[in-house]
Every structure is written in C-alpha cells, then in structure tokens.
Amino acid sequence: MTHSHQVSRRALLRGIGAGAAGALAAAALSACGGSDGGGSAPAAGGDPWKRFQGTTINFISENTAPSAAIAANTKPFTDLTGIKINIQQMELTKLVENVSLDFSSGTARYHVIYADPYQVLAPFSEGLVDLNxxxxxxxFPQPPQGIGDFIPSQLQAAGRFLDENxxxxLPYDTPTMIWQYRADLFEKYHDKMSDDLGFDPTPSINLTWEQYFKIAEWFNKNAKDDVAYGTGHQAKQHDSLQCDFSDVLWAYGGDYFEGGQSLGTLGTKNPGKSTLTSDAAIAAAEFYNRLLGIAHPGSRTWDWDGVANAFQAGQVAMCPNWHEFAAGNEKALPGKVGYAPLPKGPARSANIWGGTGVGINANCSDAERGAAWLFINWATSPDTQFMTLASEVGxxxxxRTSVYQRPEVAEAKKRPSKLPNILTAxxxxxAWKQENIGLRPKVATWNQLNTALFTELSRMITGAVKPDAAMRTVAQKFDEINKV
Structure with a gap:
C-alpha cells in the first residue's frame, strides 16, 4: 500500500465506571465480526487490531466531553491495539491554527484530526484521508454495526465535503444548542408570570423569541432574590457569538446565502452573494441587539463556557447553550434544570448543530495512517461512545443510533439519571428534526466569513453600529471574501 502523503498547499488557503465501560468497548471491538463487518483478518494474517502495535499517534482535539473521557481512559485502546495515543486538547481557534500549520508543513505532527466541518473539514479537506x-x-477492522449506524444527517454534515462519494x-460528537432553564424558578414563579405576561411561560418550542424576551425581562424585574438576570448569552467577540446569533437569524427566516440550509450538508465551492441584507436578516439582527440589551452584561465577555459557568452559578435564569453542558448543570444544580428546543421566530425554531467528525492527516506514514484508522474506528464505536457518555469526566x-436504543440509555432520560446528558434527549x-436543525454553510472560506461576522456583531451589541448597518457591512465583507 503506497500513498502520496504531501498535501497540496493550495488546500491551505484558508462515574459509572468509565474503566469498566472502556474495557467492554475493547472486548467488543476485538470480537466484532459477522454481520458487523468487523474483525476481518488482514492479508498478512494475525489480529487486525494488532497490526500496527508499537506505533505512537497524536490526536488533536477541541476541549470536548468525549475527548476528555477518552483521554482519561486510553488503556482499553492500547490494550486492544498495542498503539499509544497522545491526546492534546485546546480551544477551537487554537486547534484550527495548529492544524493549518501542520498540514502546510508537509509532515504529520498530528495524525488524528478533530475535523470541525466548517473550520477544518471545509477549508482543509485536501489534507484529510478519504476513509473509503x-x-x-x-x-482493516470495519466500524461495528457499519457506517449505517451513524445518524445519517450527521454522517453527511460531519464527514463529507463537495463529493458525495x-x-x-466519522461523526464523533454532536453538540446542539438548546434552551436551558432553571425549572425550579419557572415552577416557583409560573402563576405570577402567567398572570403578568398573559401566556404560559413554560419553555417549549411553541414559544417565540419575543416571548423569551418578555420572560427574561420579567425575571430582571421580579426575581432579584433568586437570580441576577433573566437570560445570558455567549456573545463574546468569538465563534460563540456567531453561533448564538445564528439561531435567531434562522428563526427569523434569514440565512447567510441563497442556498440556505442545503449548504450545510455537502457544502459548496461557490455560495454566491450573501443574503444578510434581507429584511428577515435585518429583523433578526435588530431583535438580537435588543435581547442583548436586557441580558446579563457579562454576556458580551462570555463564550459557551462562560455562559455555562454563569448559569450553573445561578446568575441567569435561562440561556441558549450546547446541550452537552447538561452534565455540568446536573452537578451544580441537581434536579433544578430543564431543557427544551429553542424558541421559534416568524419562520421556525432553529437550533444550531455543532457536531464534528474525526479524520486522518493525509501526511501520515502508512503505519500512522493505519493506526489512526484503528483509533477513529474505536473512538466512534458504539461501546466507546457509551463509555464517554457514562464517564464522570466526559x-x-x-x-450512533444503536447507542440510543440501549435500555440503560433510554432509562437515563428520567431522573435520577446516571447519564445526565441524556436528560436533554x-x-x-x-432540535435534530430537519425543520428545526440549524446548519451553517460549509464553505472553504468559512473561517474568514466567521471572523467578519462576529467582529461586526460585536460592534453592534456594544452600540458602535446599528443592526441594519452591521448586516450590510457583513454582507459586503462576505462578498469580498468569496470574490462575488
């Protein structure tokens, strides 16, 4: 097996026993075969999982729950394969910088890549191995239960770019932004809020963003003994601001390009002219600016971690945030938190999907390449995914569909739950339904577009520019970046 490992530089333009669950993953994968398509012996004979024993590989990842869980429990993988895996975790922006430098070097400091669909896969797809x-x-061992066990929309969004073939x-994580709220406070004040506001304030997909605003404002004025502010946001000048705004943009019927949500799956080379000057996009910006005006002032300095910390500390009654913060919520506020899809706007409820896959650096040597495949195969297997779900640090x-079908996972949807993230199921x-999911445009220029967007949005929410002017400026920058 021979490969050309040099990457084209034009591509670079831009607690319940984690150990026991991990051991189960190792044993299950070692034995997989038959209808699962796994365990086939390599041409050279012997155990296919031991084929690259003695190899050391490096995995670069964003600071995420599954990577934290795997980093704390790599022994099952090493026992299964004889491969040492080093895991380096960092903030997403720093990860993108490191991946870009690694690809452009023509070598492979990192062998396994946390391939964010928008910030890594789209701009650097030529630097990744086609897993076919x-x-x-x-x-090589095949994925247990096959590729078809991955949630289809996530396989498309996290794994493919431009070419369907x-x-x-492979889909690795699937954070999705939802409505997180203090259920205890909503219960305490329910009748008074209902009387004052004229509607049932219980969070659900049937409420609107305007009603969300009114609920937040009500908490600001009437519940200071229990909470400082009604709502908090991840509105730092950062990728998080784009994520927070996108939910409102799509809910109001706006989008970044004419192709809309269809650009979030397979992606495109040429997204065309920006549509951020549409009436819907400007209305979304005006509402978002107004919402930030009554939110916790710290919102302008918070990313997703910041708003999660504030929520868990009891500073805000509700917030939009990634559902995987549920595990932390349940530790800080046991039994006091509720989860719902985000409110709807004039068009729909939109819940941004932030899932990511894991891929292989095309600059790897043959042994590193094969070892990396064994790792991503193991890391995305049903048993390893269950291990990360159950991990106290993950x-x-x-x-994978099959993990949700396990009786212990279905049981965990109700409190008391040993798998707190499943409380958001x-x-x-x-939120994952086609009509509710929010997908960013998967384009090679997304990193530049993202920076232009959150930079101008930051100016808007600090009062430096009006919402309509901000959208016109962003649209102009988008067109300049894409050479429209």
Whole structure:
C-alpha cells in the first residue's frame, strides 16, 4: 500500500465506571465480526487490531466531553491495539491554527484530526484521508454495526465535503444548542408570570423569541432574590457569538446565502452573494441587539463556557447553550434544570448543530495512517461512545443510533439519571428534526466569513453600529471574501 502523503498547499488557503465501560468497548471491538463487518483478518494474517502495535499517534482535539473521557481512559485502546495515543486538547481557534500549520508543513505532527466541518473539514479537506481507503477493505477492522449506524444527517454534515462519494471523517460528537432553564424558578414563579405576561411561560418550542424576551425581562424585574438576570448569552467577540446569533437569524427566516440550509450538508465551492441584507436578516439582527440589551452584561465577555459557568452559578435564569453542558448543570444544580428546543421566530425554531467528525492527516506514514484508522474506528464505536457518555469526566453525546436504543440509555432520560446528558434527549431529538436543525454553510472560506461576522456583531451589541448597518457591512465583507 503506497500513498502520496504531501498535501497540496493550495488546500491551505484558508462515574459509572468509565474503566469498566472502556474495557467492554475493547472486548467488543476485538470480537466484532459477522454481520458487523468487523474483525476481518488482514492479508498478512494475525489480529487486525494488532497490526500496527508499537506505533505512537497524536490526536488533536477541541476541549470536548468525549475527548476528555477518552483521554482519561486510553488503556482499553492500547490494550486492544498495542498503539499509544497522545491526546492534546485546546480551544477551537487554537486547534484550527495548529492544524493549518501542520498540514502546510508537509509532515504529520498530528495524525488524528478533530475535523470541525466548517473550520477544518471545509477549508482543509485536501489534507484529510478519504476513509473509503479503509471502509470495505478487508485488511482493516470495519466500524461495528457499519457506517449505517451513524445518524445519517450527521454522517453527511460531519464527514463529507463537495463529493458525495468521499468520506473524510466519522461523526464523533454532536453538540446542539438548546434552551436551558432553571425549572425550579419557572415552577416557583409560573402563576405570577402567567398572570403578568398573559401566556404560559413554560419553555417549549411553541414559544417565540419575543416571548423569551418578555420572560427574561420579567425575571430582571421580579426575581432579584433568586437570580441576577433573566437570560445570558455567549456573545463574546468569538465563534460563540456567531453561533448564538445564528439561531435567531434562522428563526427569523434569514440565512447567510441563497442556498440556505442545503449548504450545510455537502457544502459548496461557490455560495454566491450573501443574503444578510434581507429584511428577515435585518429583523433578526435588530431583535438580537435588543435581547442583548436586557441580558446579563457579562454576556458580551462570555463564550459557551462562560455562559455555562454563569448559569450553573445561578446568575441567569435561562440561556441558549450546547446541550452537552447538561452534565455540568446536573452537578451544580441537581434536579433544578430543564431543557427544551429553542424558541421559534416568524419562520421556525432553529437550533444550531455543532457536531464534528474525526479524520486522518493525509501526511501520515502508512503505519500512522493505519493506526489512526484503528483509533477513529474505536473512538466512534458504539461501546466507546457509551463509555464517554457514562464517564464522570466526559459526557459526550452519541452519534450512533444503536447507542440510543440501549435500555440503560433510554432509562437515563428520567431522573435520577446516571447519564445526565441524556436528560436533554427529548429536546435534542426535536432540535435534530430537519425543520428545526440549524446548519451553517460549509464553505472553504468559512473561517474568514466567521471572523467578519462576529467582529461586526460585536460592534453592534456594544452600540458602535446599528443592526441594519452591521448586516450590510457583513454582507459586503462576505462578498469580498468569496470574490462575488
């Protein structure tokens, strides 16, 4: 097996026993075979999982729940394969910088890549291995229960770019932004809020963003003994601000390009002219600016971690945030938190999907390449996903249908739950429906577009520019970046 490992530089333009669950994953994968398509012996004979023993590989990841869980429990993988895996976790922006430098070097400091669909996969797809090199190749173990066990929309969004026949990553995590709220406070004040506001304030997909605003404002004025502010946001000048705003943009019927949500799956080379000057986009910006005006002032300095910390500390009554913070919520505020899809706007409820896949650096040597495949195969297997879900240091959410079908996972949807992230399952499953999911445009220029967007949005929410002017400026920058 020979490969050309040099990457084209033009591509670079831009607690319940984690150990026991991990051991189960190792044993299950070692034995997988038959209808699962796994365990086929390599041409050279011997255990296919031991084929690259003695190899050391490096995995670069964002600071995420599944990576934290795996980093704390790599022994099952090493026992299974004889491969040492080093895991380096960091903030997403720093990860993108490191991946870019690694690809451009023509070598492979990092062998396994946390391939964010928008910030890594789209701009750097030519630096990633097409996994069809391994899938269906009987020299390598195959994914237990097959590729079809991955949630189909997530396999498309996290794994493919431009070419339907190529797969650059296996779905690894699936954070989705939902409505997180202090259920105890909503219960305490329910009748008084209902009387004052004229509607049932219980969070659900049937409420609107305008009603969300009124609820937040009510908490600001009437519940100071229990909470400082009604709402908090991840509105730092950062990727998080784009995520927070996107939910409102889509809910109001706006989008970044004419192709809309269809650009979030397979992606495109040429997204065309920006549509951020539409009436819907400007209305969304005006509402978002107004909402930040009554939110906790710290919102302008918080990313997703910041708003999660504030929520868990009791500073805000509700917030939009990634559902995988549920594990932390349940530790800080046991039994006091509720979860629902985000409110709807004039168009729909939109819940941004932030899932990511894991791929392989195309600059790897053959042994590193094969070892990396064994790792991503193991890391995304049903048993390993269950291990990360159950881990006291993790809490990652599965990307495989079969994991949700396990009796212990279904049981955990109700308190007391040994798998706290699964408490969000009803809200997340609703958010994942085609009509509710929010997908960013998967384009090679997304990193530049993202920076232009959150920079101008930051100016807007600090009062430096009006919402309509901000949208016109962003649209102009988008068109300049994409050479429209």
């Amino acid at each position: 090199e391994f899938i269906g190749n009987d020299e 190529k797969l650059f990553a 809490g990652g959410t599965p990307t 009803d809200a997340v499953n609703e």
